[in-house]
Amino acid sequence: MLVHARALLSSSPEGATAYLDADFHEPEAILRDPDLQRVLDLSQPVGLMLIAILHFMKDADHPYENVARLVDALPAGSHLTVTNATLDFAPPQDAADARAMLGHEMEWRTTADVERFYDGMTLVEPGVVPVSEWRPEETERPEPAQVSSYGAMGFE
CATH class of the missing domain: 3.40.50.150 (Vaccinia Virus protein VP39)
Incomplete structure (x- = not known):
């Protein structure tokens, strides 16, 4: 499913998209995920x-x-x-x-x-x-x- 989701996702100049394969039980891992850091600027709301x-x-x-x-x-x-x-x-x-x-x-x-x-x-x-x-x-x-x-x- 992850491979399929990533194949369907695309980014554009208007915005980036990523699919995180993460576990809600581990919020620190979510926050450290390189894809999250790549698509979200956490200095902005x-x-x-x-x-x-x-x-x-x-x-x-x-x-x-x-x-x-x-x-x-x-x-x-x-x-x-x-x-x-x-x-x-x-x-x-x-x-x-x-x-x-x-x-x-x-x-x-x-x-x-x-x-x-x-x-x-x-x-x-x-x-x-x-x-x-x-x-x-x-x-x-x-x-x-x-x-x-x-x-x-x-x-x-």
Whole structure:
């Protein structure tokens, strides 16, 4: 997959692209990766997007500490965007079934849990909300139970 991804990626004068074969459990290795250093100028604000990854990080895997380490390495003015699966909107039986089937693999988080990723940061309005509610441009959008995921953006 890595070879295929690298073959598809190309850079242009407008911007460089890289695919990092990295492990979120090792934020220091991510920050030291030569490809990251080649494509990002960490003296300028950047956006760190952790989309559809954090719910695969159990609390025992130190996701809050790992996110904080990555954010701490970013210059002032940088933004953090995260999404995380939730069962907050699921009917009780559906939530119980999901926990029984995937509880060993997933960490569903609440609004307060997701807000913890932004400790010391300012959340962009509307804050931590179902992803379908985050600045919706369409008048018709899925109900929170249909997306079952929170999203937010913040900055230092």
